[in-house]
Amino acid sequence: MAAAAAVSISTASKALNDTGRMGSETRERVKRIAAEIGYRPNALARGLLSKRSFTIGLLTNDTYGRFTLPVMAGISDALVDHGVSVFLCAIEDDPALAQIHVDAMLDKQVDGIIATGKRLDRRLPVDLSNLHVPVVYAFTEGTQNSVTFRSDDEQGARLAVEWLVKIGRRRIAHITGPQEFFSVRERAGAYHEVGGHREPVLYGVWAESWGHEAVEQLWKRPGEKPDALFCGNDQIARGAVDALRERGVKVPQDVSVIGFDNWEIVAAQTRPPLTTVDMELKELGRQAGLTVLALAEGRPVEPGVRKLPCRLIVRQSCGGKVPKE
Amino acid sequence: MAAAAAVSISTASKALNDTGRMGSETRERVKRIAAEIGYRPNALARGLLSKRSFTIGLLTNDTYGRFTLPVMAGISDALVDHGVSVFLCAIEDDPALAQIHVDAMLDKQVDGIIATGKRLDRRLPVDLSNLHVPVVYAFTEGTQNSVTFRSDDEQGARLAVEWLVKIGRRRIAHITGPQEFFSVRERAGAYHEVGGHREPVLYGVWAESWGHEAVEQLWKRPGEKPDALFCGNDQIARGAVDALRERGVKVPQDVSVIGFDNWEIVAAQTRPPLTTVDMELKELGRQAGLTVLALAEGRPVEPGVRKLPCRLIVRQSCGGKVPKE
DNA sequence: GTGATCTGAGAAAAGCTTTTACCAATCTCT
DNA sequence: AGAGATTGGTAAAAGCTTTTCTCAGATCAC
Known part of the structure; x- marks a missing residue:
């Protein structure tokens, strides 16, 4: 206790807390000695x-x-x-x-x-x-x-889709997680609102394998392929990028892929590193x-x-x- | 305070802590009332x-x-x-x-x-x-x-290499992180000890891209290729697996790949899921x-x-x- | 010079629990 | 029945701070 070291008992408290009345030289002295002996008040007693x-x-x-x-x-x-x-x-x-x-x-x-x-x-x-x-x-x-x-997942999704539109993509598909997830529905809602996409929304699970499989499904369909994939999270995006590479589709030249979450461990390690939405x-x-x-x-x-x-x-x-x- | 609710002050403490002497019916009564009013002692005061x-x-x-x-x-x-x-x-x-x-x-x-x-x-x-x-x-x-x-990284590395040997692999290469890391040196040491490997040890960084690049290096060399890769962590292993797939090398049929860390987010999502060492x-x-x-x-x-x-x-x-x- | 104000610092209480000491009443044994 | 032991319980202290109260001495005004 600083009191013993210095002079008094409760005066020390007032000195250290800058409360109460006392001579400035006393206050300074107490503070100095407290600092010297490394006194730190017990937070338990204080809290009590x-x-x-x-x-x-x-x-x-x-x-x-x-x-x-x-x-x-x-x-x-x-x-x-x-x-x-x-x-x-x-x-x-x-x-x-x-x-x-x-x-x-x-x-x-x-x-x-x-x-x-x-x-x-x-x-x-x-x-x-x-x-x-x-x-x-x-x-x-x-x-x-x-x-x-x-x-604000809605705003985040809008950010993603607007970015894809801005860089010239028009056929934007959405590969995402299970529909029970509120954020999935919210992101899908925003996806539908921005631009009049007619590409399908593919609901699945939060795994790379799903991203991979979803690309298979999309590319197996007849007709024009998407030129952009808005993925519900970075893991799905990563699976999608891998699947595209295996098909010889170039990312980002042929298809843009955007993720969600900015989970650096996934997003930054993907080749190419993922553009994504940070929450x-x-x-x-x-x-x-x-x-x-x-x-x-x-x-x-x-x-x-x-x-x-x-x-x-x-x-x-x-x-x-x-x-x- | 339970004291007020029941009868006494310090008796309550002894009742609840099963210390001191007192009639068993008193003890029980105090305990019961304490439970009823949901009394919980203040840990700050107790700690003080x-x-x-x-x-x-x-x-x-x-x-x-x-x-x-x-x-x-x-x-x-x-x-x-x-x-x-x-x-x-x-x-x-x-x-x-x-x-x-x-x-x-x-x-x-x-x-x-x-x-x-x-x-x-x-x-x-x-x-x-x-x-x-x-x-x-x-x-x-x-x-x-x-x-x-x-x-025990040495034991962990031994576990990995011994497993590869046990399943019949003989040309085991080691792709790992920076040599400054103590664990890298320790794992590499164990790698050398187990069996008389003559495959090179490739030191690099803890990234998928390095695993990818290391496979390129290994497969560009003339002569027999490794039939197993012991990777310094799961990220490197994942990069290696990806590189092998891109080269048309089958994992695990042609080459076994083993990781280190058991970082589920990486190990379980790799295709195929990684055999690895859990610390x-x-x-x-x-x-x-x-x-x-x-x-x-x-x-x-x-x-x-x-x-x-x-x-x-x-x-x-x-x-x-x-x-x- | 004396009563009022001010100043600097210490004393004490409060906050909540546990532990030790203590006291009155009941029991035990001869 | 009375000395000593046992029992059931309370009172009080301690642990460390902060805050409020108090008080002695000094300063000030008249």
């Missing part, structure tokens, strides 16, 4: 009193971390300046495990909880609606009157973090769903020029 | 007294989470039963950020810290050697007298978690480097039969 633990919990059921990691990075990035640390709890769609983790976090007096997942239209297997701490949902379905952040998950995490902090501090936050815009990442799988900065 | 926060910090510089996520899953898995929660701090090789996170964790009185990374032979950009909390290193270089867990990172995390807990509880732990065995994952890129269970 202030009812703030400067801790939040992040709950996720996304095992691979495809979505959670960027979100986590954003949260951490936004909150580290406020001295807030993040508990990460990976629950594998296991309600019992989820409850254990939630209870553990509540015991530790987290200031708030952010729930995140791998699907916009699914709930986590645990009810967070009546907790006495604020809850924010990020990239997962929230409850009534909650604050939810999600990507800006880090920014999403940042905003979720700031929001849960605001709620924890009692600042009012309008409930509702906030859609964050996606961003087009231009690489080489579409051709076209990189838009000027 | 017991000097245990039931919290540990996980520090990583692995942005993609390729290594961190399995390790984290193992840690969490091992510690959730002990009521321990995990702070995840992603530091991007930024010493200042790392220090901030470490300080924040120490302020919050973590019971210990686990440092993990993406390379066995690199340190995190922060010194953890003189903290007053235990530190365990997992999949990153530790300091003198520390406890370090790492995969058992989850188990590594589990052991690291239990070790840091032991240290936190004052139990003695022998310092040193612990090598954990890898496991062969047989899929279809090598041919051969799946070993009987």
